[in-house]
Amino acid sequence: MPNPDIERLQQQLRAFAAERDWDQFHSPKNLSMALIAEAAELVEHFQWLTEAQSRALPDRKQAEVAQELADIFIYLLRIADKLDIDLLQAAQDKVRINAGKYPADSVRGSAKKYTEY
Amino acid sequence: MPNPDIERLQQQLRAFAAERDWDQFHSPKNLSMALIAEAAELVEHFQWLTEAQSRALPDRKQAEVAQELADIFIYLLRIADKLDIDLLQAAQDKVRINAGKYPADSVRGSAKKYTEY
Amino acid sequence: MPNPDIERLQQQLRAFAAERDWDQFHSPKNLSMALIAEAAELVEHFQWLTEAQSRALPDRKQAEVAQELADIFIYLLRIADKLDIDLLQAAQDKVRINAGKYPADSVRGSAKKYTEY
């Protein structure tokens, strides 16, 4: 069952691209490049911070990070829309898969990749 | 106004990490690294495809890509949760900002960065 | 046998960081984040270009791309230096490994990942 807020955002983004004649650029390939470029801007905010600093951002940095998260989300929604993937459903499915891959009792306190268990 | 589906997912992810004692690893800094690693797995699916091929994926690839989108979304929700950012609100704000930065009439059919206009 | 040009660059970068008291920030973890952020700036140059356009860049773009390659190379040299890895040797070893993984006769004209053969 589609989520109305997400649907609405995707419709806005679709209209946004259509009005600007940008669909020609918005192949999933290109959008994946744009998404990782935004993800890197997020990484850049944190690269010289300690982990502790990254947990307690000053207000201005917090606002900038919120915008980076938004940019990533926007491209994520756009790719999902282009490929007709229900993002929320996919995430729910993945949470279930992860629960099977990482049983709480065997991985507690360890960050190893599941292939190492 | 928070979105119930997104809230529920974030609660599940919070419980998932807590049960595994993984919050010690889940600083925003580390989560940003995990997110970009997932974004790169998406990129990898498309790197040797033409744009046209990326628009029409075979079923198996389509399912794999759906999982990558889910992984990115999961880390995005997790960072937003850790930093107390309303992801949907941030995206709605950003869509509005972008409309100002890229007026349809002046950017039609061009993919230049807004700083170049 | 170390390469004198590469050694000299690494010494310059070492001095550069020391003079600025930046070694405290230059953990391999942080440097890997800085490297991927630079890699993303390269990706950004190409994200809305066709493949053909990316093969024939206008002069200004060509110069900008050269700077991005330099930035990536600088962080790569820096990480190698910090971890005491001989980058050139590692690359030569990897070329040999790849020749074994991708025998010319079986992969000709195909871009599948080696695990799929």
Place this chain on the structure above:
Amino acid sequence: MPNPDIERLQQQLRAFAAERDWDQFHSPKNLSMALIAEAAELVEHFQWLTEAQSRALPDRKQAEVAQELADIFIYLLRIADKLDIDLLQAAQDKVRINAGKYPADSVRGSAKKYTEY
């Protein structure tokens, strides 16, 4: 003046691609995607480590990281070759530019971006 070790590696990579008929895939655009995917594998090695742990890797991890650095270097050399950019020269130029952007006296002990000075 070209560096003979780097030239030799680039020639090997050129022959490697030619024998496999892979030049059709090796547009700078695609190669930039492959490069960032390798950079992300490096990031993945460090994402759950502390900075201190990343400075002192166990032997096996050290060897794996050396291979990731090699992969990044290989794609970097390949892009430089395709675009006819002298990587070493570009890095030397960039080191000089950085010295101007970050004067030792004003940035000592601070990791702010140069635009913030």
